[in-house]
Amino acid sequence: MNRQTGKREGGIRRVVIAGGGTAGWMTAAAVARTMGAAIELVLVESDAIGTVGVGESTIPPLVTYNRLLGINEADFMRETQATFKLGILFDEWKERGSRYFHSFGLTGKDHWSAGFQHFWLYGRHKGHQHPYDDYCLELLAAMAGKFAHLPDDQMNYAYQLDSTLYARFLRRLAEADGTRRVEGKIARVELDEESGDIARLVLDSGTHIEGDLFIDCTGFRALLIEGALHAGFEDWTHWLPCDAAIAVQTENVAPPVPYTRAMAHDAGWQWRIPLQHRTGNGIVYCSRYLDREQALERLLGNIEGTVLTEPNALRFVTGMRRRQWHRNCVAIGLSGGFMEPLESTSIHLIQRAVLRLLRLFPVAGISERDVTEFNDQQLTDAVQIRDFLILHYKATDRRDSAFWRQCAAMPIPDTLHHKIELFRETGRVFRRNEELFAENSWVQVMMGQGIVPQSWHPIAAKLRDDELDRLLGTIRDTMRRTVAGLPDHAAYVAQYCGARRGSAR
Numbered sequence: 065m066n067r068q069t070g071k072r073e074g075g076i077r078r079v080v081i082a083g084g085g086t087a088g089w090m091t092a093a094a095v096a097r098t099m100g101a102a103i104e105l106v107l108v109e110s111d112a113i114g115t116v117g118v119g120e121s122t123i124p125p126l127v128t129y130n131r132l133l134g135i136n137e138a139d140f141m142r143e144t145q146a147t148f149k150l151g152i153l154f155d156e157w158k159e160r161g162s163r164y165f166h167s168f169g170l171t172g173k174d175h176w177s178a179g180f181q182h183f184w185l186y187g188r189h190k191g192h193q194h195p196y197d198d199y200c201l202e203l204l205a206a207m208a209g210k211f212a213h214l215p216d217d218q219m220n221y222a223y224q225l226d227s228t229l230y231a232r233f234l235r236r237l238a239e240a241d242g243t244r245r246v247e248g249k250i251a252r253v254e255l256d257e258e259s260g261d262i263a264r265l266v267l268d269s270g271t272h273i274e275g276d277l278f279i280d281c282t283g284f285r286a287l288l289i290e291g292a293l294h295a296g297f298e299d300w301t302h303w304l305p306c307d308a309a310i311a312v313q314t315e316n317v318a319p320p321v322p323y324t325r326a327m328a329h330d331a332g333w334q335w336r337i338p339l340q341h342r343t344g345n346g347i348v349y350c351s352r353y354l355d356r357e358q359a360l361e362r363l364l365g366n367i368e369g370t371v372l373t374e375p376n377a378l379r380f381v382t383g384m385r386r387r388q389w390h391r392n393c394v395a396i397g398l399s400g401g402f403m404e405p406l407e408s409t410s411i412h413l414i415q416r417a418v419l420r421l422l423r424l425f426p427v428a429g430i431s432e433r434d435v436t437e438f439n440d441q442q443l444t445d446a447v448q449i450r451d452f453l454i455l456h457y458k459a460t461d462r463r464d465s466a467f468w469r470q471c472a473a474m475p476i477p478d479t480l481h482h483k484i485e486l487f488r489e490t491g492r493v494f495r496r497n498e499e500l501f502a503e504n505s506w507v508q509v510m511m512g513q514g515i516v517p518q519s520w521h522p523i524a525a526k527l528r529d530d531e532l533d534r535l536l537g538t539i540r541d542t543m544r545r546t547v548a549g550l551p552d553h554a555a556y557v558a559q560y561c562g563a564r565r566g567s568a569r
Contacts, residue, residue, distance in 0.1 A: 099425065277426065330354075356377060
């Protein structure tokens with residue numbers, strides 16, 4: 065290593081991605097399209113090794129990711145059997161019988177000095193009875209089962225998709241851009257004796273795959289970043305206690321709606337994600353309070369439609385790799401860590417890591433400063449998402465099971481405690497360092513979980529009663545008129561990107 069530059073000697077020409085699936089092919093497609101002939105890109109995967117394949121619900125940044133790759137949206141949605149997603153409906157999280165909606169986009173109209181929630185809170189104080197939901201376009205459209213692309217991206221949305229088909233779709237793009245796929249299982253990872261970096265992958269066929277930079281997309285196994293390089297793992301299960309999941313697919317029994325459902329139960333929660341050709345279902349639970357047989361029985365007892373697949377059971381540890389870039393290896397996807405799927409962040413974390421790696425791509429050689437920057441930014445992302453997930457479990461009135469009593473009583477990170485108490489006391493939320501979840505997300509979830517601010521920004525009280533009435537009324541009327549003019553979501557999907565006969569495999 066050059067001590068003055070902090071770089072390992074030698075440029076990066078050969079990039080090896082270990083593992084396929086969503087993480088591997090998202091990485092390959094972006095790297096191949098961006099770097100082109102500047103590098104030689106090889107992806108190693110085995111058809112004999114299954115993928116997790118349950119990351120079906122996404123968030124809006126994936127729209128941007130696909131646009132960056134030049135992907136035609138209708139083609140992508142047709143090939144992945146996707147539907148549109150406007151948010152998540154949370155059932156029974158605050159208490160039994162309760163529900164709230166976490167939508168994409170904005171609620172109401174902000175003032176530069178204060179978010180819309182302050183004007184809504186002041187309006188409640190002055191006698192206005194309309195719920196906060198009435199001021200959010202995406203929320204109202206979702207609950208009405210409607211969707212359309214609106215001018216100037218007025219409708220914020222994501223996708224509900226088949227992640228296996230998405231990986232297949234991206235594979236075609238990546239191979240067309242020069243990625244070479246090698247079939248085979250990784251038998252061992254060999255290190256360079258002098259540097260300690262990864263030198264090559266040895267496949268069970270005896271083939272050697274040498275590289276300068278290795279990207280670990282081997283999932284929970286983390287064969288390179290942990291198995292070979294021992295990067296370390298930070299366990300967060302004391303804050304996010306669910307450690308198991310079972311997924312199953314069913315036939316659609318109704319037209320697909322433009323939202324995902326997250327239904328709490330006494331030891332975790334259950335998801336329902338409607339695609340064009342089927343519905344994805346799953347149960348997430350804490351094995352301390354529910355065993356696998358009980359969880360499967362509960363899942364199968366609360367699904368709609370004929371079961372299409374064998375149940376896919378997973379065990380996981382929520383947390384993050386301490387160093388997601390270590391030596392000449394970058395972990396992307398589940399090999400870098402796992403946040404439970406509650407807010408659909410798994411594919412987003414893949415996307416963030418890929419784009420970050422491209423911005424810091426070590427063409428001239430690996431810089432320790434780049435490595436440190438990458439790891440610091442990845443950790444910041446993870447901590448901010450972690451806190452948002454913990455919020456759902458901590459801020460609850462449920463005490464009807466040992467699981468919920470544990471969640472309500474658990475200590476939480478100081479960063480989250482500050483955010484909750486700031487909102488409770490003042491109604492304020494501040495977004496830091498390009499934080500994924502913006503002010504409206506925190507407001508919707510905190511109020512949905514029962515945290516009601518005790519005050520509002522004084523700017524709201526500067527409005528005369530007639531001005532306040534006009535402001536709130538105009539926003540509500542605009543939302544209602546817009547939603548009334550939207551087409552049915554299922555009909556729009558069928559017209560825009562309906563799957564060709566036989567395209568779902």
